[in-house]
Amino acid sequence: MTKVIHTGDTHLGYRQYHSPDRRQDFFDAFRRVVEDAIADDVDAVVHAGDLYHDRTPGLEDLMGTIDVLRPLSEADIPFLAVVGNHEGTRHAQWLDLFERLGLAERLDADGRRVGDTVFYGLDHVPKSKRDRLDYEFAARDATHTALVSHGLFQPFPHGDWDLEEVLAESNVAFDAVLLGDDHTADTVRLDGTWATYCGSTERASASERDPRGYNVVEFDPEEKANADAGEETGTGVHIRRRGIDTRDFVFIDLELGESEGAERVRQRIREEDVEDAVVVVTIDGEGGEVTPADVERFGDEQGALVTRVTDRREVDVEADYEVSFADPDEAVRERVRDLGLSEAARGIDDTVRQGDVADSNVRDTVKERVSDLVDDGDLAAFEAAAQDAGNEGGVEVAGDDGERAETGDSDAPADAVSEPAETDDATTTTMEDYL
Structure with missing residues (x-):
């Protein structure tokens, strides 16, 4: 049995909303994944790209990452990763540095064996260069094989990289594809091969409303050997989602009538537990004498860490320009x-x-x-x-x-x-x- 944690899109160093507290939140979420890996004594942590938010992380972010990864190395749990689009692939990467320090390994076409499973890596490749890929991997003797990659793949929503084509052209029959880039967790099965996004470990945008977490993936060689179609890809692969505690995001959706305004918004914020939370207020409707600055002030009054406002009300301006907000x-x-x-x-x-x-x-x-x-x-x-x-x-x-x-x-x-x-x-x- 090979058991790994599949994570990605940790976006370390991201000062979301220009908040140093939010920067720390991204590190705390990643640290929780590592702590869970040690507590569960998994065989490896597999990172599917975008460890950092910026292509040139600062020294403080690099040192913080070393502090998080060192206990994983001391527990003899390998950290296997590919490079995402936020890191780029034109020069040496953060992963190369951590590999020299003995804290990580960069997955590639040669593969890395963990137990009875071989993990291969495919870094993010820009769309303009993908038609030149040959998807050739080194053949390795193993019960299971898995591909780790970063990109938006079809048939998942917003995909522009055809995963079925990748699997068809590959010389290795993969049992699972562990993906990063899409911050929404999702899993499908394509002709017997499991493909899964682990989602991000913290909310990198206000559109990410679902709880954050990672995947636990188990490869059972005995189950595959005992299956009626023992050579079928995907047999003996089990994927389950595990959530992690992150900073609360409070989403308040309001539709204001003509007679409703600032007091209605203030009341709704008071009804929620917003202390130390990121509060996201979306306003629809036709009414209300309330500005985004008013809403941010209401959030501050209740102790919110950050208050963000999306005002979708349609306001017509009587002028020669026929502008609609x-x-x-x-x-x-x-x-x-x-x-x-x-x-x-x-x-x-x-x-x-x-x-x-x-x-x-x-x-x-x-x-x-x-x-x-x-x-x-x-x-x-x-x-x-x-x-x-x-x-x-x-x-x-x-x-x-x-x-x-x-x-x-x-x-x-x-x-x-x-x-x-x-x-x-x-x-x-x-x-x-x-x-």
């Missing part, structure tokens, strides 16, 4: 369309404002997009939009459906960052080129 981004989009921005600039603008990128990921997503374009030599993406005789304003104009008006060179969405063309169709890049 229900969708201020549309006014920005109209102005952006007239600026003649480069392809890269439009992609950055969309990333900053789009709702499907968590606040904690915006900066790193922008950095990754720009770095990918530079690394691939796609400098044309940084040139201003070309003049067009059929376009009165001399720039590309996106229609209401988000598609670019005809300019003669592309029919891609106006807010997309173009994928660089390959210079050599015959080139095959192995995973080692990205490690």
Whole structure:
């Protein structure tokens, strides 16, 4: 029997809401995972990427991580990990440093045997480079095999990396795929292979309402040997979710009537135990003379650590501009369309404002997009939009459906960052080129 803790997306060093207390919360959550691993005497802790929030963690964060990992090493429990998108893969990583210190091991295509299970690693790979991967792994004699990777995989929500294709093209038949990047815990089975996200250990955005935790994964060789289809992948793999205590987030959703306002909001906050909690207030409806500053003050009065406000009320302004606060981004989009921005600039603008990128990921997503374009030599993406005789304003104009008006060179969405063309169709890049 091989028993491991599968965790990831710990985002150490993140000063969420500019709060030093929240930075400590992320370390405390990770420490609880390590303490549980020692108490349960597991065979390994498997980390699926994004140990740090920033690609260049500070010395204080590095030293704090050493303090957390040292007891794990003293208990002779290996810490096996891959690199996530927040760390990047262009240079030496935090994991390489901890490996030299004897505190961690970086998983790769060669695999690492733990008991009767071999764990392989696949670091995060940008979308523009994935078509050159060959998914070749070293063959190892073991009852079970598991792949550890970081990315948003289909068929999970928001996935853009086809996990079924990865499994089909791999030369190893994996029993389980242990994933990181999606902060929501979820598990599916694909043609006999278990695929699971462990979720984040702390809430990195206000959209993460579910309790935090990690996975406990057991590989039972006896069960697989005794099964009627003993060679079937996924047999003898058991995944269960375990929660951890983290700082309370109190979510207050309000719909205010025309006659309701500040006092109604104050009352709702008083009804909740918000002391030392992160309070997230969402306001809908048509009424209420209450501002976000008022709500933050109400939270402070009740001892909240942080109070965040999302005001979704629709307020019409009687002016010549026909602006509705229900969708201020549309006014920005109209102005952006007239600026003649480069392809890269439009992609950055969309990333900053789009709702499907968590606040904690915006900066790193922008950095990754720009770095990918530079690394691939796609400098044309940084040139201003070309003049067009059929376009009165001399720039590309996106229609209401988000598609670019005809300019003669592309029919891609106006807010997309173009994928660089390959210079050599015959080139095959192995995973080692990205490690």
